[in-house]
Amino acid sequence: MAELKNLTKRSENYSQWYNELVVKADLAEQSAVRGCMVIKPYGYAIWEKMQRQLDDMFKATGHVNAYFPLLIPKSFLSREAEHVEGFAKECAVVTHYRLKNAEDGSGVVVDPAAKLEEELIIRPTSETIIWSTYKNWIQSYRDLPILCNQWANVLRWEMRTRLFLRTAEFLWQEGHTAHATREEAEQEAVRMLNVYADFAENYMAMPVIKGVKSETERFAGAIDTYTIEALMQDGKALQSGTSHFLGQNFAKAFDVQFLDKDNKLSYVWATSWGVSTRLMGALIMSHSDDNGLVLPPHLAPIQVVIIPIYKNQEQLAAISEKADSITAELRKRGISVKYDNADNKRPGFKFADYELKGVPVRLVIGGRDMENNTVEVMRRDTLEKETVSCDGITDYVAELLETIQKNIFEKARKFRDANIRCADSYDQFKEMIEEGGFILAHWDGTPETEARIKEETKATIRCIPDGFDTTPGVCMVTGKPSARRVLFARSY
């Protein structure tokens, strides 16, 4: 128990709190391979819930899953010029395909005879390999749209990594769609951003601001990058999902044309969109507290834990009977329940452990509860306890889970809203940025000014947000005209 509880406080060192929490709550850990993480069973169970929900949402919007190769011929990367400039450089390169025994018996060495003619790259993202495939799938407008998604691992050779937030290998989904018209592709990119926003708010309980990226922050190869931006408790922004309108860039790079209804050849229009295990980091940092994780009920692998407190085996048997009946009733309602009657851990240890793991509702049944036909209910979000009658406990818990889901969202929304401020001068901006949060400010629209702000304040333009104040003004830095305020923050 001592070990569970000595989590660094957020106020002391937020970054350390996060790193410790990820490990102590059994979510993930560093592996023997630099920058690559092991996602532990409890962490993976949360990711599986995210995956299942997102996958259902993708299918409900007409998408299908497929699988494309892990490896990409090196030459593919240079086909789309901006793409390769933008980020296809830091990646793992496969140069050989065989090992052999070392002559000195010391182990295995790379067989120099097994050198590839063309090196292969572990996918950092799959636009190139997918568009080289789509070329064969698309001849006529009848073959469109193609609405594919893939769940996959990708790898980018990051120099500074943090569990979930930035790892060399990570898991994600990447949607890649092909359309006959520009309008349809643009609508698709926006549709998927809305799916992400819906998922973030209604499942992760994480409020997000939708918007479009500046040219500098755009995905390499995209015409427009749409984004959802969330605010973490330390006042830094976290980009939580992006959806790209790719125009005809990849179709041109891979020569993907189709015969339209008028029998004319045109290049295909494209989108791509993705969210990754980075969402795990966002989830953790949005809600958790100094006692550990706070999970939204909609994504908690264990929604309810029941813990018995007993003096002897006879009492335990009676409590277990009651617990089993409550468990069965809750499961009928689709609620996931764990009854923890392990006798090698004390109740206090279990309490701390399930708090650390963010289980939304804890039920405790002791001797007095058995006499009074009650249970003690604790909700993880507020840590409030209440003694409740066993009659109607199923309804009570089901409602409480929804209440917690809403409360977590509202709390995060209030925090976020309280931390969106307008800066009207660069000095004011510099002060505000030290305090954290989102800042709405005027910008002259140039990459130069954007770069200067980033260098001087470490703040970036998170997006040109949907809504908010759209009146023109003057750039806080240069005094040049500004079309509207854009959203700045320091970010993960």
Added chain:
Amino acid sequence: MAELKNLTKRSENYSQWYNELVVKADLAEQSAVRGCMVIKPYGYAIWEKMQRQLDDMFKATGHVNAYFPLLIPKSFLSREAEHVEGFAKECAVVTHYRLKNAEDGSGVVVDPAAKLEEELIIRPTSETIIWSTYKNWIQSYRDLPILCNQWANVLRWEMRTRLFLRTAEFLWQEGHTAHATREEAEQEAVRMLNVYADFAENYMAMPVIKGVKSETERFAGAIDTYTIEALMQDGKALQSGTSHFLGQNFAKAFDVQFLDKDNKLSYVWATSWGVSTRLMGALIMSHSDDNGLVLPPHLAPIQVVIIPIYKNQEQLAAISEKADSITAELRKRGISVKYDNADNKRPGFKFADYELKGVPVRLVIGGRDMENNTVEVMRRDTLEKETVSCDGITDYVAELLETIQKNIFEKARKFRDANIRCADSYDQFKEMIEEGGFILAHWDGTPETEARIKEETKATIRCIPDGFDTTPGVCMVTGKPSARRVLFARSY
């Protein structure tokens, strides 16, 4: 339609029939990367159904999912001597982590400055990286058992590849468990083999023979490899799943010890077990015919297709209303239905296409059906048609799907059983092996005899099977004593 139908017949060229079918039924195709396939949406939808079912069965037997790194330090592979000897040689080797622009502007080249100190291998299987992780998870008997599974891609540099059956990259699940005792680990290995057999027979409708591999055919690093072996329509065997009792080999290689209840340090006992997208090949070859795929209803992404035949829009509207009501009723029963009213394809084309794709049940509704309140029902397994009243059609179809599932299994089982024969001399064995099928024969138990049989007949020992004739005899090749008949076949 012409294009759909010109599938090579199995009797003409089984191998070509398979290759064509995989592509024509939109299951998979070759990619731009040697030996790596693209799994197309229809093929992936079948794989997803397999995954979901297997995952449920793993969880029902107490397993949890996790995720371990794609890349493995080269030195890990040589820790377990037999493991590296056995198969860890033909694999993709990452030597560099960055590309840079070519000086001549011709694209990107590997940056020689970004050479890794130690090369990384793309996992051909994950025992080594997982046991290096388990070392940190296991201190005491209280940490055991660990029952982890991972869904992942793996890569083995195969020289001769075939879609699904043998590809460089493939998708699979790999279970890796850690136990306090030998008995518990052995039981786990057998338990998971039984899960695979259950899945093969009751979902894939594919009868399998369970058994244990000979020393030669054993997984490199295992004490025992259990296997399920299926018989394809061309008389060749296909190893469909394996479960390994690894003893303490990997625990010793990675120094994973635990304090037992008596406070004594012992090495941990291990199993690993896996099935892969190879099962897709097994599924296709077990049941399909010259018209295309035959899918067992339990794994068919579309279980029922409804096709209207109409003279005009008014008639189509009436048929659609009926079709919608049948669709809704079937879906309520958890049956997946597609109503194909696309007006740019003729009914004949649709019929051929859904036959090719193996949809188990086809309902056709035409003008006369509307008058008579009937539908025409065709079952894909036998191609039999029947006209059935719309009253009670839901029950009829639900039952028919189960009938088809059973019938496909029974057909495969009869074929398999008719092709298990005993050979009592090596000459007889050589004759029989040309005719295909499983052959039960006596073998002296030595790797030398096994190797000779393989060289001379291309047959291998598929397993020492559960059951069958266990009386001792004499080896058909050497005349030396044989403990019992073992199961031979040529195989994929």
